Amino acid sequence: xxxxxxxxxxxxxxxxxxxxxxxxxxxxxxxxxxxxxxxxxxxxxxxxxxxxxxxxxxxxxxxxxxxxxxxxxxxxxxxxxxxxxxxxxxxxxxxxxxxxxxxxxxxxxxxxxxxxxxxxxxxxxxxxxxxxxxxxxxxxxxxxxxxxxxxxxxxxxxxxxxxxxxxxxxxxxxxxxxxxxxxxxxxxxxxxxxxxxxxxxxxxxxxxxxxxxxxxxxxxxxxxxxxxxxxxxxxxxxxxxxxxxxxxxxxxxxxxxxxxxxxxxxxxxxxxxxxxxxxxxxxxxxxxxxxxxxxxxxxxxxxxxxxxxxxxxxxxxxxxxxxxxxxxxxxxxxxxxxxxxxxxxxxxxxxxxxxxxxxxxxxxxxxxxxxxxxxxxxxxxxxxxxxxxxxxxxxxxxxxxxxxxxxxxxxxxxxxxxxxxxxxxxxxxxxx
Numbered sequence: 001x002x003x004x005x006x007x008x009x010x011x012x013x014x015x016x017x018x019x020x021x022x023x024x025x026x027x028x029x030x031x032x033x034x035x036x037x038x039x040x041x042x043x044x045x046x047x048x049x050x051x052x053x054x055x056x057x058x059x060x061x062x063x064x065x066x067x068x069x070x071x072x073x074x075x076x077x078x079x080x081x082x083x084x085x086x087x088x089x090x091x092x093x094x095x096x097x098x099x100x101x102x103x104x105x106x107x108x109x110x111x112x113x114x115x116x117x118x119x120x121x122x123x124x125x126x127x128x129x130x131x132x133x134x135x136x137x138x139x140x141x142x143x144x145x146x147x148x149x150x151x152x153x154x155x156x157x158x159x160x161x162x163x164x165x166x167x168x169x170x171x172x173x174x175x176x177x178x179x180x181x182x183x184x185x186x187x188x189x190x191x192x193x194x195x196x197x198x199x200x201x202x203x204x205x206x207x208x209x210x211x212x213x214x215x216x217x218x219x220x221x222x223x224x225x226x227x228x229x230x231x232x233x234x235x236x237x238x239x240x241x242x243x244x245x246x247x248x249x250x251x252x253x254x255x256x257x258x259x260x261x262x263x264x265x266x267x268x269x270x271x272x273x274x275x276x277x278x279x280x281x282x283x284x285x286x287x288x289x290x291x292x293x294x295x296x297x298x299x300x301x302x303x304x305x306x307x308x309x310x311x312x313x314x315x316x317x318x319x320x321x322x323x324x325x326x327x328x329x330x331x332x333x334x335x336x337x338x339x340x341x342x343x344x345x346x347x348x349x350x351x352x353x354x355x356x357x358x359x360x361x362x363x364x365x366x367x368x369x370x371x372x373x374x375x376x377x378x379x380x381x382x383x384x385x386x387x388x389x390x391x392x393x394x395x396x397x398x399x400x401x402x403x404x405x406x407x408x409x410x411x412x413x414x415x416x417x418x419x420x421x422x423x424x425x426x427x428x429x430x431x432x
Contacts, residue, residue: 018315018330020315059078070083103165105153109123138161151194164185164203189236223301240261246318254316254329305350
């Protein structure tokens, strides 16, 4: 969530940037005075991990999972990217580009720098530029998404400035993978799931969310966010196991959709006349025009969140905190909101806590009411998937740069080793 161009609209005029890391275990905040990292291991407290005041006006700060690697862009030098080891306070390298940096994306293999009409793909081992995608359609908001998976390391970005085409690029083999005609209107949001096998999209119209298989581009799900009004989608986010998808906008409502097919949904016999009417109505959709039939078959929200504001830019994440599914919303009003999500019944989510993004304690920050949903997951299948997915994503960087990359760390000591105290930056590259 980059607020550099609209910081005046926010209630927290120091806030310039906020984003969750790749596995939603920490929150990065960029301000006029520097940047901070917060741990997301507890609901009751927003624990500060690190604070840097050496760099002012930080408009982009991206952390690589839970490592010490951080990518930083400042408003004072908006064309320069600095890659640092924040625990040691050392700069690994820096690069300067031909235009303003609009977004930076990281995974364990690649670092992506997005400019308005080009994308740079770096190798995260040595930060060298591997490939440049030039003359992309105008992308003034820096909209792009990078999968965090090593097996499906794809980049998605707009393929058109007038319609909702998505270009999918294979960042390992450095070649175009697919072009997906996702929407009639220009794209507003993109998000991969943790496996890199699904991509969620939304257009500027904001009424329909679609999910496609990657790299095939087959439409898997279609969800209707609303019908009464068009909205600006702020963010899309999958839960780590890929079962839920959240969509936040400039309205007060966040929608959470459940990714289950009709076959997976339990078939219950209707017990009321409205139930029978609904079944008859769905059966009749095969005789309706295609556009109307699609509308009836679109999924509706499994759960919703009512935010205490509207009109503020925000970014959301679905995370497991203290064994309970939570929806997290970091907003331009300077707060992080934490809600409980009931994975069995859905419905309206309960606000549990709100924290100031500057790390100070809010005197009004209390649990609003004892929530019956504040309990560990009881769905064995769901929790088992969560644990399996989370463990696979919390591999140390030592393992990632070794086994997953096909090179043992002992054999290649130039690899970034960001989880040890005696590590050394592999280079200092000045490109000004």
